[in-house]
Amino acid sequence: EAFMRLAQYRRNQELLMETPPSVPEEFTADAETARRIIQIALTAGRRRLNAYEASQVLSAYEIPVVPLQFASTPEAATDVALELEMPVALKILSPDIANKSDVGGVTFNLKNPLEVLMAATEMLNRVRDLAPEAVIDGFAVQPMHYRHNIYELMMGVRTGKRFGPVIFFGQGGTEAGVIDDVAYALPPLNMQLARDLIWRTRLYRRLSTNRARPVDLDAIALTLLKVSQMVVDLAEVVEMDINPIWLSSNGLLALDANVVIERSTESPTKRLAILPYPKQMERRYTLPDGRSFLMRPILPEDEPELRNLVKRMPAEDVRMRFFQPIHELSHEMAARLTQLDYEREMAIIVTDPDVIPGKGTIWGVVRCNADPDMERAEYAILVDRAMVGIGLGPMLMRYIIEYAKRQGIKEIYGEVLRENESMLRLNRALDFKIEATPDDPGVLHVKLPLI
Template sequence: MTIRNLDALFKPDAIALICGDGGNDGDSESIIAHNLMGSDFQGPIMPVAPKRWALAGALAYRDIASLPLRPALAIITRPLREVPALIRQLGERGARAAVLIGETRGLPPAERETLFQAILDAAQPYLLRVLGPGSQGLYVPLHHLNISLNRQPLLPGQVAFVTESGTIGQTALDIGNHHGFGFSHLIHLGHSLDIDLADVLDYLAGDPHARAILLYLEQIGDARKFLSAARRAARIKPVIVLKPRRHPEQPADAVYAAAFRRAGLLRVEDSDELLQMVEVLKAARRVSNDRLAILSNSSSMSLLATDTLYGFGGRLAQFSEATQQGLEPLIEPSAQPNPVDLGDQAGAAAYRQALDLLLADPGVDGVLAIKTPSALSEATAVADALIESLAHSQRVVITSFPGPRTGAEARRRLLERQVPTYETASSAVRAFMRIVQYKRNQALLMETPPSLPEAFAPDTVAARTLIARALADGHHRLNEYEALQLLTAYGIPVAETLLARSPGEAAYIAARLHMPVTLKIVAPDLVAKAQVGGVVRYLNSPEAVREAATAMLARLRSKAAEARCDGFVLQPMVARDGAYELTLGVRAGGGFGPVIYFGQGGAETEVINDLAYGLPPFNLHLAREMMAQTRIYQRLRYSLLRRADLNALALALVKVSQMVVDLNELSELHVNPLWVNARGVVALDARVQLAPPVAGVPVQRLAIRPYPKELEETITLANGRELLLRPVLPEDEPSLQALVLRTSPEDLRLRFFQPIRELSHHMAATLTQIDYHREMALAAVGPGLPGQAEMYGIVNLSADPNNDRAEYSIIIDRALMRLGLGNLLMRRIIDYARARGIQEIHGEVLKENQAMLQLDRALGFTIHNDPEDPGLKHVVLKLHSTALSVG
């Protein structure tokens, strides 16, 4: 996570072009040189070519040492074997970035990896950043920088495109040129040896010239780094991603989809849609929901559009009475209100009148206007009418004018006025639903989760003891009885389960149970108990239990002689009582670490394939959002005959999430079936796979850094009162808003630099829904669950992407100001910053805020006048020279 020296890559002041002794007009060196020299770059361009006098009209130098001045950026087209030495020479010369152009496929894999490491080793002492190897370059028109293998003209724009594929970049450029669509940046990452997608995302997030970011990716290396950078960027500007749905040796596509949703990214299906969505998303702020009105001169086209809408999970808008009355003269008496079928003779006037009515209806979130070819009305006239109507409205209208010839001119006119238009109605519907999905993803980033309905305190000691005992015995799988005990330790209800070591003991236990019972063999090596007939239900006597257990054991020894057998479990038969059979658990998510899944359970789970995935850690809101991705969820939510306790189900997912956070050895968990009805949930069967940690390898399993519980502590104020000091949680938003409401207007002005009465949801969510990977906020709270406990103070720390400098802010309940809470919060956040390796903490303080300035002085901050604002003080603490005691 660093943008260090990326300015040297994207806006250098001097460039060295280090090339070989080629010279063919069609080779990569000539293309790079031609593009660079012809890009009107304002600084010096210095070719380095030992056997050339000049390159593309510029004097060439013999070697790097001969350069007359320091190059900020070097472009290297030499063979990879020469690159480590060149990087070292560039570092010594003061260069800060290098682009490695060219192929790497001709080298044996082992040698290539050795060279990659040698390049990193050569660059690291000089903090020299490397783009590539195998990059096809970059393009930044604002700084007249064209370091690319493109032969096409490059149009400037306000959209950055970052790609892992050079050919996709070329294709996007071609499509963009065809539609007059330009880019602020075009970057091909190559092998991402040093500069990776996350670094570029962090840089572009802070670049105001990039109004949106487009990504093409095939794989993600450091998932935690990527998600942290992507989430930050998506909070600032639209980030749209194109990724193939099937790629060899990668996690299930559903895991990627879950990761993109969690980060607030919008996923599209092809390169055409990638560029189209940039224009469409300009309308996103005006869309509040998925209610679409369809306006057309073809009932058949309307039906096809409706099918597409339902397929994407959208809804047809329900019109108000006034709208329906206004539409009556325009449609057939028997026609349904939506879609609005104007008939094939409908002209511009009918479209204009109908659209005005739809745009005025508060129950309409967007309008799709379709005009199919007709000899009775001109497409261009209808397009002009739509444009005139939209001049008086801010509502979202997407249009479709089918026909490569008959609709072309109408589409051109609409695009000129920035009205989204498509050749097919299905593409137009898809665009509308992409807007809806984008809005939902953005809301997911900022939505306040509810507090847990109960004090959740898992018995981690029992869970860890159970796992340690199994590993000590050489077992990497828990048996069913142990797996259900693990669920119990985390408060997940399980069916009454008793363990018997032999058929005789099973009969003895059965005699004490209420009949009938279910008997299962405990053989953790089996993928499915059905392999050996390992489950028998409705046993009505101890003798029947003995006979069934004996037969099971015989089948196991016959069909799976090497399988481990730990005995049998007995469960009294429980009436299903309308319960749904579900499944949930934990699976490996490739580079994303363990992921949680949920969906329809039972014996045919894999065949039904109704599963959704999510990345831990979870809260209740994220759990509900994941559940909503499944088909079974609609039945769970809306069935009147078989009700389900969705809160209990979401809580079970949160508990599984906490299990993943707490137990590093937990590799897989499969609960199937999990019954849920109106009374709650109960797990009937479970399997657990363990993976002991590797000695000397740090544990960082999760793609999203979990809540740092180790920072929790009890603090004592000067009056002896005890409070809990802990990292902030998203659930704390109401408590923070309540703290602000208790704070005086003057104190709020000193904190926020402007008069405010209350904290908006957006601002409160920004302060509480933090990324622990790059931010921290410590809150002092009273007793109670998060979201219910009273908050008395909070200090926030936000680090820059380089993790060098961090800005602090703090707010304290005035009633506790003289009890040392502010001093304590500041000292704790300073200690945290020092432990993170942050070199400097800084902040802005109003000149009249003498209490804060006095505290800053006491803590070792230096105080400086702001050169642009005499009413503002800039405070700085250099951590490497300060040693504060804790207390």
């Protein structure tokens, strides 16, 4: 057992050092719509979204769902069914019922309006008998979906007292509890962490080896990223169970979701064990000639382009930055420079706008590493020689100084080679104090008080 734990620790360390692949496609999260739906439910005194609301929240994060129409009465369900292509499925809508099947709240394959009316009436009576305290909002009417050769998955969120929200993935369907094939990961996820979450299930072997039923594993990973983004955005979501999710060669489709909510006055990121990517720090920068750049925090996916920046820089410029000749960054060193704890360190890059992370050229980078007491922070900067003279260096320095002030840091400092005249000119322009270092006459200490 000790050997297995050691092997798993080594595997975890290797995983953390791997370069995450770029997200296969962009997705736009409509967090405001999701928050509005959740707030309406909370205002009504509810702690669980009904199926219709849950479907809307998933759709807001571009998670594919079966189209769902709301009906308040059995008669209204009949009218809705007439507008849909028969046959249809019928589900009870109640914030007090987590498992609709337990109370007979699901009926499939209703072929005509009369069957819908009879099924809805019987379902209403049955649920009232089995769950008399439950508030019933109405019915969800959905077109039936028939798929052959599908896999049933599940994914979602659990929240614990020690680590906060945790994302899970595994075998779904009605037998999920019996099969007990599930793995967990702390958000926020990137593509590599999402893939690892999938790999740690027994289900992965079936998904990856069955050539007769090929599936897109990255589609699962992307959906896990969307769930991760929901956790980052929505502090009110404390539990979510998307089950089943149908997976086939045509993609995936969420059939049902149970979402538990509670009021929260905290920032969504406060409850996370790992601070997520600070997207609010992204800024656009436009040159007088019309060229645009994006300033944003660095991501692990940026490792290849950071290595390319160093590789194409003149050797002397690289020596000025690292105080020694470096022909190229090793994977290990680049990983350390791109995989940050955003709570105490920051690196801002200048890159091309409207490009998926990992795909756009990095033209410059500035970083700021705070001391353990968060009193002082050391900076370092590197700008592509092709971009020198257009203002990228001063822009990056002003941004990292502004960031340090917001963090409550009292002083930002750095070490500069005496012959690095361009950096020293920028330091003087920004009111840094420049001092000699007693241990090395070739190195100057520069510092800027922030309070």
